[in-house]
Amino acid sequence: MKVSFPGGKKVQADYRGFTITTDQSTASGGDGSAPSPFDLFLASIGTCTGYYIMAFCQQRNIPTDGIELTMDMVHNTQRHLIERIDVRVSLPEDFPDRYVAACIKAAEQCTVKRHLQEPPEIVLTAAKS
Known part of the structure; x- marks a missing residue:
């Protein structure tokens, strides 16, 4: 698994051919664009x-x-x-x-x-x- 930081509060994991993007809620400073x-x-x-x-x-x-x-x-x-x-x-x-x-x-x-x-x-x- 490779983890990277695409910007903002997003963190992304690449694993077994899938890209899983996470984000923080707007209350936590993120965009709320992903879980x-x-x-x-x-x-x-x-x-x-x-x-x-x-x-x-x-x-x-x-x-x-x-x-x-x-x-x-x-x-x-x-x-x-x-x-x-x-x-x-x-x-x-x-x-x-x-x-x-x-x-x-x-x-x-x-x-x-x-x-x-x-x-x-x-x-x-x-x-x-």
Whole structure:
């Protein structure tokens, strides 16, 4: 991954053939033209969880119409961090009862979630080029 600074409060990452641009909100001095890095972090949890639910359903020919995920963040105001993320999976009435628990178990396999539970070491270094 290569990260660059295209101007203003924007930060851009080039990774696996994709360019991901982030920006800060206008309240934080940015243009609000793209999600913030933290917005993308939260979205990665939701979309990863959603992917595992979708894959579970597709393997069993269960329609995904009407399935939605909602995430609510519980903030720790003293530490200024999120201390819990509640993900609610809304299933349609016709979702097979016998697969509800298994669907949630599949969602638990989200690799983003698993990396948060067992975080990698992040090593920062500096070098002049």
